[in-house]
Amino acid sequence: MTLAQRTSLNSIPAYRQGATPGAAQKAFKLSSNENPYPPLDSVIAGLSSELGTINQYPNAAAPELVGALAARLGVEPETIALGAGSVEVAGQLIHATANPGDEVVFAWRSFEAYPILAHVAGATPVMVPLDADGAHDLAAMAEAINERTALVFICNPNNPTGTVVDAAAVDAFMAKVPAHVLVVIDEAYVHFNTARDSAIGLDFFRRYPNVAVLHTFSKAYGLAGLRIGYAVAPPAVAANLRKTAVPFGVTALAQRAAVLSLEHEDELQVRIDDLVTARESLLATLREAGVTVTESQANFIWLSTGDDTEAVDAGLRAAGIWARAFAGEGIRISIGSPEANAAIATAVISALQEAPAHV
Ligand SMILES: Cc1ncc(COP(=O)(O)O)c(C=O)c1O
The missing domain is CATH 3.40.640.10 (Type I PLP-dependent aspartate aminotransferase-like (Major domain))
Known part of the structure; x- marks a missing residue:
C-alpha cells in the first residue's frame, strides 16, 4: 500500500542551500550571504x-x-x-x-x-x-x-x-x-x-x-x-x-x-561598515576592469551573466569561488573576508574573459 502523501508537493522543489566546497580545495564559500566574521566574543x-x-x-x-x-x-x-x-x-x-x-x-x-x-x-x-x-x-x-x-x-x-x-x-x-x-x-x-x-x-x-x-x-x-x-x-x-x-x-x-x-551593535556596526566598504571597492575594481555589474546595497554582488552563467560559474569554482548561480540568469557572490574579496575580483575578471560569449 502506498503511504498517503500530499500530491501537490511533487511539483514543489526543496529549498536549495548554497553549495559548500569540499575540504580538499582551497576555496571560499560565498553562496549563502553569510557574515564572514566569527561571532562576537x-x-x-x-x-x-x-x-x-x-x-x-x-x-x-x-x-x-x-x-x-x-x-x-x-x-x-x-x-x-x-x-x-x-x-x-x-x-x-x-x-x-x-x-x-x-x-x-x-x-x-x-x-x-x-x-x-x-x-x-x-x-x-x-x-x-x-x-x-x-x-x-x-x-x-x-x-x-x-x-x-x-x-x-x-x-x-x-x-x-x-x-x-x-x-x-x-x-x-x-x-x-x-x-x-x-x-x-x-x-x-x-x-x-x-x-x-x-x-x-x-x-x-x-x-x-x-x-x-x-x-x-x-x-x-x-x-x-x-x-x-x-x-x-x-x-x-x-x-x-x-x-x-x-x-x-x-x-x-x-x-x-x-x-x-x-x-553590542556598535561592534557589529564596524563590521557592517567594513563589508559595505569591501562591496563598494569590489564593484569599483570590477568596473575598472570593464565588467558590467549591478549596483548592490546588500552583502553580495550580482553578475547578469545570462547564457554564460554556467561557464562563468565553472570558472569561478575552478578559482575557488563558490557562488550561487541561477542558470540562464546570473551569479550572486557574497562579500567575504578581504582575502576572499581579492580572489573574487581576480576570478570574475578571468572567468568572464574565458566565457564562450566573450572569446
Ligand atoms: C531576502 C531574504 N529574506 C529572508 C532570508 C532568511 O534568512 P533567515 O531565515 O536566516 O533569517 C534570506 C536568507 O537568505 C533572504 O535572502
Missing part, C-alpha cells in the same frame, strides 16, 4: 553560560528579546513576532494571511524561498518579473494584485540582485494596494543598505496599517546558524503569526545571542 561568552539550561524549553514569549527589540525599534512589543530565522516568519506571514488558493505576489527573481513557502501554505505564488535593471517593477506588481491577493513581498534590497526600491516608488505602490492586502517589506539585508532614497520598512509600517517588516539576525549580526528573525507587524497579524509558529521554534540560545547582539 561577548556573544560566545553569553551563550556558554546559557548552555546549562538546554534541558528546558525556551520561554516562547522571549520577553527580554522582545523588550529589547521594541525599545531599539521604537515599536510596541505586541507588534513583534519571532521565528526560527526570518524565513520561518515569512512562511508564518503567508499562513496567517492566505486562505487556500489565495495569491502571494512577489518580484522574480527574488528570494528563492518565497514560491516554496507560498505553495506549502496552499497559496498560489504570482511572480512578477524584475525590470531590465534587476529591480522591482512596482507598477507591474500593483497590476498583479486582485481580490485573491493576500500578501505582497517586497524584498529590499532584493536577493539576489541587490537592488533597492525608492521610498517614493513604494508610496506610489501603496496608493494602489487594496486595504485587505498585507505588504511585507523583507529587509534581510537592510543593514548594508546605504542608498539615501531607499524605502525603510519601519517608516512604512508606521504610516500604513497593512505593512509588516521582516528582519533577521542572520546576516549583519552573524547569527545565521542559530536561526532567529522576526516580523514587526500590525498587532492582529503579529498575534496570528504567533499562532502559526512552530511551538518553541526559537531557542533560548538564539534569544540570548540576539539580545547580546543588540547590546
Whole structure:
C-alpha cells in the first residue's frame, strides 16, 4: 500500500542551500550571504553560560528579546513576532494571511524561498518579473494584485540582485494596494543598505496599517546558524503569526545571542561598515576592469551573466569561488573576508574573459 502523501508537493522543489566546497580545495564559500566574521566574543561568552539550561524549553514569549527589540525599534512589543530565522516568519506571514488558493505576489527573481513557502501554505505564488535593471517593477506588481491577493513581498534590497526600491516608488505602490492586502517589506539585508532614497520598512509600517517588516539576525549580526528573525507587524497579524509558529521554534540560545547582539551593535556596526566598504571597492575594481555589474546595497554582488552563467560559474569554482548561480540568469557572490574579496575580483575578471560569449 502506498503511504498517503500530499500530491501537490511533487511539483514543489526543496529549498536549495548554497553549495559548500569540499575540504580538499582551497576555496571560499560565498553562496549563502553569510557574515564572514566569527561571532562576537561577548556573544560566545553569553551563550556558554546559557548552555546549562538546554534541558528546558525556551520561554516562547522571549520577553527580554522582545523588550529589547521594541525599545531599539521604537515599536510596541505586541507588534513583534519571532521565528526560527526570518524565513520561518515569512512562511508564518503567508499562513496567517492566505486562505487556500489565495495569491502571494512577489518580484522574480527574488528570494528563492518565497514560491516554496507560498505553495506549502496552499497559496498560489504570482511572480512578477524584475525590470531590465534587476529591480522591482512596482507598477507591474500593483497590476498583479486582485481580490485573491493576500500578501505582497517586497524584498529590499532584493536577493539576489541587490537592488533597492525608492521610498517614493513604494508610496506610489501603496496608493494602489487594496486595504485587505498585507505588504511585507523583507529587509534581510537592510543593514548594508546605504542608498539615501531607499524605502525603510519601519517608516512604512508606521504610516500604513497593512505593512509588516521582516528582519533577521542572520546576516549583519552573524547569527545565521542559530536561526532567529522576526516580523514587526500590525498587532492582529503579529498575534496570528504567533499562532502559526512552530511551538518553541526559537531557542533560548538564539534569544540570548540576539539580545547580546543588540547590546553590542556598535561592534557589529564596524563590521557592517567594513563589508559595505569591501562591496563598494569590489564593484569599483570590477568596473575598472570593464565588467558590467549591478549596483548592490546588500552583502553580495550580482553578475547578469545570462547564457554564460554556467561557464562563468565553472570558472569561478575552478578559482575557488563558490557562488550561487541561477542558470540562464546570473551569479550572486557574497562579500567575504578581504582575502576572499581579492580572489573574487581576480576570478570574475578571468572567468568572464574565458566565457564562450566573450572569446
Ligand atoms: C531576502 C531574504 N529574506 C529572508 C532570508 C532568511 O534568512 P533567515 O531565515 O536566516 O533569517 C534570506 C536568507 O537568505 C533572504 O535572502
